[in-house]
Amino acid sequence: MPRQTELFEGGYAREIIEVPVTQELGESFMAYSLSVITSRAIPDVRDGLKPVQRRILHAMADMGMRPDRPHRKCANVVGETMGKYHPHGDGAIYDALVRMGQTFGRNITLVDPHGNFGSLDDPPAAYRYTECRLTEAAMEMLAEIDEETVEFRPTFDGERVEPLYLPGRLPNLLVNGTSGIAVGMATNMAPHNLAEVFEAIKLVMTKRRPKPTTAELMAVLPGPDFPSGGVVVDEGLAEAYETGRGSVRIRATAEIVDLTRARQGIVVTELPYLVGPERVVGRIQELMRNGKLPLVTDVKNTSDRHTGLRIEVELRPGANAKAVLTELYRLTPMEDSFGINNVVLVDGTPRTVGLYELCQHYIDHRLDVVRRRTEFRLEKARRRLHLVEGLLIALDAIDLVVSIIRSSEDAAEARDRLMEQLSLTEVQAVHILDMQLRRLTALAKLELEAEAGELRGRIDDFEKILGSEKRQRKIVLDELEELVANYGFDRRSRIVTPDHLDDVTLEEAEAEEAASRVEEPCIVALTTSGMIGQEPVSGPKPATPGRHDVLAQRVATTTHSRLAAVTSRGRVFPVAVSAVPEVTGRSRGTALTDLVPLDKGETVLTLVAGPTTGGDEAAPPPVLLVTALGVMKRVAAADLLGLAAGRTAIKLKPGDRVIAATAAPDGVDLVAVASNAQALRCEAANVPVQGAGAGGVGGMKLGEGATVVGAGIAGPGAIVLTVSDAQTAKVTDADEIPVKGRNTGGLRITKFRAEKRLEWAYVGPDTGVLLVVGTEDAPSRPDPMPETLTLHATGRDLASKATRRRWLGTGVSRW
Incomplete structure (x- = not known):
């Protein structure tokens, strides 16, 4: 590209070089992406740490935050790391610090937390509130770092040095896993069980030709082991461990x-x-x-x-x-997927590696650490032996040494004369001159001779280690086995194949349940106290119902059928007949609340059943709903049975509720009774059949402050039983109430004396209607009476006793 040179009056630029934008972006973005990949997001295969993690651990070790020391503020660690080693945001440093101390994210933590380090649902407290220190496992990662086992490089400001990687005795990458997002690539490595990792590494070390297959490795390391446990579904682990890429499902x-x-x-x-x-x-x-x-x-x-x-x-x-x-x-x-993507830095280059390569890289790294550590210790032992041998020479000729020192003009002359007359090296001579007088005793000579013998033995052992790869490999395995003994844990995650999953869809479950049962006709009985039970068609077994447990409804159905329970809030709940227990002994079955989730104050008014045969029987009649505000509506039974649980069968106005629900075919009359003693009788056919979402039609006109207190079908021999707020009751023949049009006020059936309103009304046949009278001081106990009252007379006053009485009748509980 030609270069153009121009002069600008402002003097801020003299030369312009034209570069294509694609070239500039490519070069700049490449440099940026390489920096992110190698210096931030991708872990090194040797110690399994990202730079920020490695720098945090190194800074904590420099600060003396060891496991036997007290916890110190995390703010100190963040500041030390950011100021000396990691020139990035404090938030990223603290986040990395916290993650190394969270037990739910790592199998073996490297940071010992103190304070709120967060949970899976909540973030940690700010670093000014929390404290930390290194764990014993972190010390295993840092051990031998001062024995020239790793390479160091200058820090970002050039004032100090930092390790390129840690000695990493713990196979951190395999045990804890990692995750990171770089530019154009990402890594996501699963954690594993330490004992199983040891077995896999041992297999790779001992079986070298031919190398172990993925199947052989998976025989000792079957899959990931997550800190949270769960069930790992093996749908391709072998491929993931072979190629370094794959996916597994994890279930709760x-x-x-x-x-x-x-x-x-x-x-x-x-x-x-x-x-x-x-x-x-x-x-x-x-x-x-x-x-x-x-x-x-x-x-x-x-x-x-x-x-x-x-x-x-x-x-x-x-x-x-x-x-x-x-x-x-x-x-x-409760079921999630984990994408395995084993991207790591190998010699500074990102690579995707499989399980065998991960084990092999750990082995190569530890062998290198062992060699370098041994070389360091060998050289250190040799230097010490050299000094000890010089001291022994000096002790053997102590009189000569003393005379040389006393007759010398200065230390330099004494050093030179010692080197010349005793054949010592400069290092030995200087050390002799620095020797304390107490080392001139016979005991000191014996100690030096013992030390020299020990040093010669150690030097010999170090030389044998360096000369034997087998010894080096054994050392690596022995140290790893020691880690298993100290930090090993039982497997937390279970691994299963898809064939072992016991998944059942709702449709399959219903079909299986239906096939396992024999469909038989039965009766479902509902009582006023909210008990529901299943009876055979031939009649219930002998039972002893509880006090005030009056039968409210008996529905003919089959054991495979479903019923619809209609509540006072207009809601509908399906009830499987198979879930209804049988009536036995003193039990009338089970509480309806065990089958239907009712709200406080909500009651079930009726049970609706569908056809009991395969379709030969006529469809069940519509269900009439009457509300307290006089609204009426009929709903097809099939629509009620098809509603989802909790859906409403009628759209109620604020403050309204359903008072009565009963089957109402065409050709019958219904009677509704209001609290002001008005009663309306009209034809059920005048109330239209509507869908579940409709709000109904006007059924009965009400006076100011009046509400409907009862309603029902006026069949042959039907009565209207009313109870007032003054505890008086009255029975009226339903035939005495004339038929009128819908949405009218009806006529008055009770003349109030001391009464102000009607509290409750029953409309239906007079057979089987029982009243149990209780005293005021103990309403739950029936008052002694010579015989059960069968209501049959119109206008009969049942409040003749001096005490006030409470009543319980068919269709209601105690009121």
């Missing part, structure tokens, strides 16, 4: 437990690697709100420091727990 460890006789739950005790419990709980709650997990009723995080991780998932009664667990794996972080 979960157990299915029985919460009640009809309800199961799922307890999660282990989660995938680096997945926090709050993240899982939040996702499950989100899916519940969106209707994606209709069989889950609640989820709680009950983890603590004593029991560890524990997430409890409550299921609806009759739900197949295996199928729900499969859905949780599919829709939540």
Whole structure:
């Protein structure tokens, strides 16, 4: 490219060189990317550390933050590292420091934390609040660094030096793994069990020709071992260990437990690697709100420091727990993937390596450390032996040495004369001159002779080590085996193949459950106290119901069917007949709240069943819903049975609630009773059949402050039983109430005296209607009466006793 030279009046530039932007970007970006790759994001294969991690450990060692010393502020470490070795942001340095001390992220931590170092869901406290020191394992990484075992280079400011890598006795890269994002590449290496890593390295060291295959290595190191445990699904580990790239699935460890006789739950005790419990709980709650997990009723995080991780998932009664667990794996972080990408720096160059190469690089590095360490120790022993031999020569001729020193003009002359007359080297002569007078004793000579013998033995051993690769390899293995004894741990993650997964979809679970049961006709009975039980068609077994346990409804169905429970809030919940226990002994089955998640104050008004045969039977009649504000609506039974759990069958206005729900085919009349003693009788056909999302139509006009207190079908021989706020009751023949049009006020059926309003009303047949009277001081105990009252007379006053009484009747609990 031609060079142009121009003069500018401002004098700030004299020469312009035209360079293509692609060339400039390519060169500059390449330099930047190489810096990020080699100096920040990718670990060195020898010690498995990134530069910032290595510098933190080196700085902590220089500061004397050893395991036997007190913890010191993390702010000191961050400042020391940033000021002397790592000229980058304090946030990145502190983040790297914290990660080396988090037990949930590393199998063997290198930093001993003190204070809030964070959790999987929460960040750590600021570095001015936390403290740290090195762990024993970190000392294994730093051991022998002062024996010329590693290369050093100048720091960024040139004022000191730092290690290019650590001696790394611990196979940190394999045991703890790592992750990092560079420019154009990334690394993500899985952690492993230390004992298994030792076996793999031992196999690589002992079986050299031919080298061990990936299958042989996986026989002793079957896969990753994550600190959080979990289940590792082996879908290609062999390829990942062969090539250095692959992916595995990690599943939470979960157990299915029985919460009640009809309800199961799922307890999660282990989660995938680096997945926090709050993240899982939040996702499950989100899916519940969106209707994606209709069989889950609640989820709680009950983890603590004593029991560890524990997430409890409550299921609806009759739900197949295996199928729900499969859905949780599919829709939540309870199953996560881990992408293996073994990118490391080998001689400063990024490379993707497999399991064999990782083991081999560790072996090569440790052999180099052992050789350099031995050479250092050999040279040190030789220097010491040289001095000891000089001292022994001096002690053997101590009189001559003393005379030479006393007759010399200065130390230089004494040194030279000692070297000449005793054949000593300069180093020996200087050391003799520095010798203390107490070393002239006979005992000192014996000590020196013993030391010399020991030094000769050590020198001989060091020379044998340097001359024998077999000895060097044995030393590496012995030291690694010692680490296993000190820091080894049991495997936390279980490894399974996809064939061993017990996944069951909801459709498969339902089909399997249906196939395992014989469909039989049965009766489902509902009581006023909220008990539900299954009876045979021939009649219930002998039972002793509890006090005030009055039968409210009996529904004919089959054991394979589902019922729809309609509540006072207009909500509909499916109830599997197979989940309803049988009526036995004193038990009427189970509490309906065990099968249906009701809110406080919410009650079930009716159970709706579909056809009990394969389609020959006529469709069940629509269900009439009557609300307290006089709204009426009929809904097809099939629509109610098809609603998802918790969906509403009627759109209620604020403050309104459903008072009655009953089957209402065309051709029958219904009667609604208001709190102001007005009663309306109209044809059920006048109330249209609407979809579940509709809000209904006007059913009964109400006076100011009045509400509907009861409604029902006026069949042959039907009565209207009303109870007032003054504890008086009255029975009226339903035939005495004339039929009127819908959305009218009806007529008055009770003349108030001391009463102000009606509290409750029953519309239906008079057969089987019982009243149990209780005294004011003990309403739960029935008042002694000569016989059970069968209501049949119109206008009968049942409040003749002096004490106030409470009543319990068919269709209601105590009021």
